[in-house]
Amino acid sequence: xxxxxxxxxxxxxxxxxxxxxxxxxxxxxxxxxxxxxxxxxxxxxxxxxxxxxxxxxxxxxxxxxxxxxxxxxxxxxxxxxxxxxxxxxxxxxxxxxxxxxxxxxxxxxxxxxxxxxxxxxxxxxxxxxxxxxxxxxxxxxxxxxxxxxxxxxxxxxxxxxxxxxxxxxxxxxxxxxxxxxxxxxxxxxxxxxxxxxxxxxxxxxxxxxxxxxxxxxxxxxxxxxxxxxxxxxxxxxxxxxxxxxxxxxxxxxxxxxxxxxxxxxxxxxxxxxxxxxxxxxxxxxxxxxxxxxxxxxxxxxxxxxxxxxxx
Numbered sequence: 001x002x003x004x005x006x007x008x009x010x011x012x013x014x015x016x017x018x019x020x021x022x023x024x025x026x027x028x029x030x031x032x033x034x035x036x037x038x039x040x041x042x043x044x045x046x047x048x049x050x051x052x053x054x055x056x057x058x059x060x061x062x063x064x065x066x067x068x069x070x071x072x073x074x075x076x077x078x079x080x081x082x083x084x085x086x087x088x089x090x091x092x093x094x095x096x097x098x099x100x101x102x103x104x105x106x107x108x109x110x111x112x113x114x115x116x117x118x119x120x121x122x123x124x125x126x127x128x129x130x131x132x133x134x135x136x137x138x139x140x141x142x143x144x145x146x147x148x149x150x151x152x153x154x155x156x157x158x159x160x161x162x163x164x165x166x167x168x169x170x171x172x173x174x175x176x177x178x179x180x181x182x183x184x185x186x187x188x189x190x191x192x193x194x195x196x197x198x199x200x201x202x203x204x205x206x207x208x209x210x211x212x213x214x215x216x217x218x219x220x221x222x223x224x225x226x227x228x229x230x231x232x233x234x235x236x237x238x239x240x241x242x243x244x245x246x247x248x249x250x251x252x253x254x255x256x257x258x259x260x261x262x263x264x265x266x267x268x269x270x271x272x273x274x275x276x277x278x279x280x281x282x283x284x285x286x287x288x289x290x291x292x293x294x295x296x297x298x299x300x301x302x303x304x305x306x307x308x309x310x311x
Contacts, residue, residue: 004161005290008154015075016145021181024073025057028179032059035165037172044189054189059164060176062194066309069163069302070187071156071205072180072257077143083152085207085280087217087268090253092276100140108132151209151282155269155290159205162299167306174310180257187260201228203265203302204258208294209285211269214301215278216246219264223248231308232265236301242293244301269294 012024025041032039037059044054062068081100086093112128157179164177180186191197201222208214216232218225229246236244254266269291270278 004158005154005295008158009150009289013149013154014145014147015073016077020145021055021074025055028057028073031161032057032164032177036169037164037177042190042193044192054185055181056186056190057179058176058190059178060172062176062178062190062200063196065174065176066200067175067306068178068197068200068202069160069175069205070178070180070190070202070257071160072153072183072186073157074181074183074186075149075153076146077140078146078148079140083282084276085255085268085282086276086278087215087254087266087270087280088247088250088252088278089276090251093253093255104133104136108136148283148286150290151207151280151285153206155208155285155295156205158290159208159295159298159302162295163302166299166303171303171306171310175306183257184260187257191260198262201225201263201265202258202261203267204254204256205267205298206254206256207268207280207282208298209269209282209290210288211271211280211291211294212242213270213272213278214242214244214294214297215266215268215270216244217252217254217258217266217268218246218248219258219262222263222265225263231305232301235304235308237297239293239297242297244297267298 007027012027014020015024029039029041038061039057039059042056042058057073079100084093084096086096108129112125112132116122116125116128160177160179167175178190180190214236216236218229222228229248232246238244254268256266258264258266268280270280273279273281
């Protein structure tokens with residue numbers, strides 16, 4: 001099997017700028033067609049996306065498929081604070097996310113006040129404060145590319161490609177693989193192009209690089225689908241080092257593209273961190289690479305799940 005991790009961490013490591021994403025898509029479409037999949041580009045104009053166009057790569061037919069697997073392929077900017085996701089403790093995640101705007105406002109005020117006080121220009125304090133805030137917002141939109149993206153989301157793209165390569169032709173009509181551009185913009189574009197995705201099971205695969213627990217988070221509508229939950233329990237196996245948990249109780253939140261679909265699941269890998277519970281630290285993966293066992297368990301689990309849908 002092709003080592004997709006090497007491709008995604010080497011030749012196509014950055015997929016943030018338009019030229020980087022186009023170069024990756026050319027390779028991706030060629031690889032999917034080499035594997036025998038009917039592949040097409042699904043595009044849509046987007047006013048909120050810098051560049052104006054969202055380009056998803058679709059392998060298979062979402063209208064015919066019974067199961068849709070998605071993963072975003074674009075990479076983001078280098079955030080000032082290390083990214084952190086706490087799927088089973090949403091309050092911790094929200095509090096951590098508020099640090100960025102709080103520190104931005106506080107830092108802008110301190111710098112503007114210090115500079116204007118030293119220059120004895122009190123009337124310039126507010127304009128300088130607003131200018132610094134605008135600069136900070138611009139950074140969050142147009143800042144430098146995040147190079148530490150093995151976890152988010154080279155790991156999800158690799159898992160989808162490995163699953164597509166391992167799946168036998170018998171079951172390929174049961175599933176569609178979709179590689180999303182621009183996160184939620186890409187997910188909403190897919191939903192608009194294929195209204196059937198509003199009623200089908202969609203699994204979003206992201207952040208699999210590190211962690212000994214594979215976590216499946218159903219939407220509030222999917223929690224009550226006992227047939228799908230049972231099929232997933234039977235498809236994903238536990239090992240001596242890895243466990244798979246489908247969390248159907250309590251408050252959960254995963255800030256991924258699964259939020260665009262009613263009957264969705266998020267599939268990720270977590271590690272236990274004191275104070276945050278199950279946690280994802282995307283940048284930590286850079287020290288160790290993508291866990292090959294996580295990819296294997298996800299690949300084999302998805303193949304079994306697709307076969308169960310076809311039964």
